[in-house]
Amino acid sequence: MIKLLTVFCHRKNFRDKMLHKIINLTVRDVRFPTSLDQHGSDAMHTDPDYSAAYVVLDTDSGLTGFGLTFTLGKGTEIVVCAVEALARLVVGKCLQEIVSDFRGFYRLLTSDSQMRWLGPEKGVIHLATAAVLNAVWDLWARTEGKPLWKLLVDMEPKQLVSCIDFRYITDVLTEEEALDLLVKAQEGKQHREDQMQKEGYPAYTTSCAWLGYPDEQLKQLCTDALKSGWTRFKVKVGADLEDDVRRCRIIRQMIGPDNTLMIDANQRWDVAEAISWVSKLAEFRPLWIEEPTSPDDILGHAAISKALAPLGIGVATGEQCQNRVMFKQFLQASALQFVQIDSCRLGSVNENLAVLLMAHKFNVPVCPHAGGVGLCELVQHLILFDYICVSADLRNRMCEYVDHLHEHFTCPVVIQDAHYMPPKDPGYSCEMLESTVQRHQYPEGNVWKNMKK
Known part of the structure; x- marks a missing residue:
């Protein structure tokens, strides 16, 4: 009985800690004119303007998550549109709901039965997915009061594995x-x-x-x-x-x-x-x-x-x-x-x-x-x-x-x-x-x- 009560209290504390409902997602097109000084120039990208589709997740607890995906200027507006298309899959969810089944949430974003046609898991839609998920990971690390690397380092191996979608790679790496x-x-x-x-x-x-x-x-x-x-x-x-x-x-x-x-x-x-x-x-x-x-x-x-x-x-x-x-x-x-x-x-x-x-x-x-x-x-x-x-x-x-x-x-x-x-x-x-x-x-x-x- 005492053991069950301890487990219940632990789970309750976890829920209380992680109940951060995402109430809004904003994404902005942020660009830097690096091409003016040839910063970032290479044989294929001769005039890059370092840019980002910049995502902010607001929660009902007041905690905020930040994420981005990198681009070279033109076309960032397309990634922004893709992020906005994914927003409905994120807004309304609690952080606890996401991280308790992170593999499932990853699949939710990458396997929408209609939007996956735009990828699947490649191109603009995947860049947008990265921006959203980067913001979710940032939010989780902030909730724990840790830099992301420390959040990962402190996770038990089973929890880390539970974040990975092994679909299509089990012939090389199983869970x-x-x-x-x-x-x-x-x-x-x-x-x-x-x-x-x-x-x-x-x-x-x-x-x-x-x-x-x-x-x-x-x-x-x-x-x-x-x-x-x-x-x-x-x-x-x-x-x-x-x-x-x-x-x-x-x-x-x-x-x-x-x-x-x-x-x-x-x-x-x-x-x-x-x-x-x-x-x-x-x-x-x-x-x-x-x-x-x-x-x-x-x-x-x-x-x-x-x-x-x-x-x-x-x-x-x-x-x-x-x-x-x-x-x-x-x-x-x-x-x-x-x-x-x-x-x-x-x-x-x-x-x-x-x-x-x-x-x-x-x-x-x-x-x-x-x-x-x-x-x-x-x-x-x-x-x-x-x-x-x-x-x-x-x-x-x-x-x-x-x-x-x-x-x-x-x-x-x-x-x-x-x-x-x-x-x-x-x-x-x-x-x-x-x-x-x-x-x-x-x-x-x-x-x-x-x-x-």
């Missing part, structure tokens, strides 16, 4: 296998958490070598980065081979023979072209070639991986990998040597958990994508969780860092000695300053009104 992987990783977990709190997670920088930067700017940024302790650098390539050779030579000379260099073509080439082009850049000893061809071409990536292996160059991809099913096939086909998860391309934390576990099973290191507004703030939570609770390994692992637009967030990312330092504030770190949102909202914000004059 039982996922649970076993998480249980085994419990050993040494506290030590790794303490290590991250002290040292942070290793990062690499993309900010020095956007494709549109002139040589003098590239050299100065490399010099500054080296002084700040950076040892891992990524260079954008793919527009012109002679230019790539020249720029890679500059970077390699600047950073020296012992620091790490990666190259990124942003989907520019056909398969044979990728093999030929990267072979001509092999003298600069890149660790990987990122997105060498279409992000949907799994077998093409496999062919490139096989051809470049004798040169010691791996293939990295994932920032535009549409869902866990495609990641499954990339891993099955040995088509990539570095998995690059994205906090907004996949279906938020839920789907990224599945990919982290599959990557661990295949022993492929995860090196997240974070080139965009808010992505550093988001993905730092996932990679901390991966090390502490899944991989327990830092070999060949690092998280991308881009030094743009962090000042627009209430809890901006903290980099110390080229390492991500674990966030301490509750939530998913993607709340923007309201003044920023108002100034940069498209098209009525002052930034955009003034630009049109």
Whole structure:
């Protein structure tokens, strides 16, 4: 009787704590004119304006959740429309109702019998799903008074597994296998958490070598980065081979023979072209070639991986990998040597958990994508969780860092000695300053009104 009463009281306390009814969802189109200075420029995206569909969830308790999905400017209004179409599935639900069956809620958003035709689980509708789910995870972490990474780290393995939709991936990872992987990783977990709190997670920088930067700017940024302790650098390539050779030579000379260099073509080439082009850049000893061809071409990536292996160059991809099913096939086909998860391309934390576990099973290191507004703030939570609770390994692992637009967030990312330092504030770190949102909202914000004059 006493035991039953204890359980009842525990459940009641849980319900009281989690009863935050979502009464409103707002989404705004927030854009930053980064194209003016060529920030973010690459071989395929020559004039990006870093942007976001920015979601706010209001509850009857007064607690608020914030989420976003990253875009490059034009088309953000389409994602906003998709978020609005999903709102009816969210508004009216209590947080407790969602998180007690998070797998079911994920399926509710991704498997609506009519809207799934727009995906399923890919494209604009999946970007919108990520924005909504990111806001829900932020709300949950705030309710618990924890940063998201700590919320995940403190979860029991069974609860983590219950957040994942295993549909379509059980031929590679079953629920039982996922649970076993998480249980085994419990050993040494506290030590790794303490290590991250002290040292942070290793990062690499993309900010020095956007494709549109002139040589003098590239050299100065490399010099500054080296002084700040950076040892891992990524260079954008793919527009012109002679230019790539020249720029890679500059970077390699600047950073020296012992620091790490990666190259990124942003989907520019056909398969044979990728093999030929990267072979001509092999003298600069890149660790990987990122997105060498279409992000949907799994077998093409496999062919490139096989051809470049004798040169010691791996293939990295994932920032535009549409869902866990495609990641499954990339891993099955040995088509990539570095998995690059994205906090907004996949279906938020839920789907990224599945990919982290599959990557661990295949022993492929995860090196997240974070080139965009808010992505550093988001993905730092996932990679901390991966090390502490899944991989327990830092070999060949690092998280991308881009030094743009962090000042627009209430809890901006903290980099110390080229390492991500674990966030301490509750939530998913993607709340923007309201003044920023108002100034940069498209098209009525002052930034955009003034630009049109």
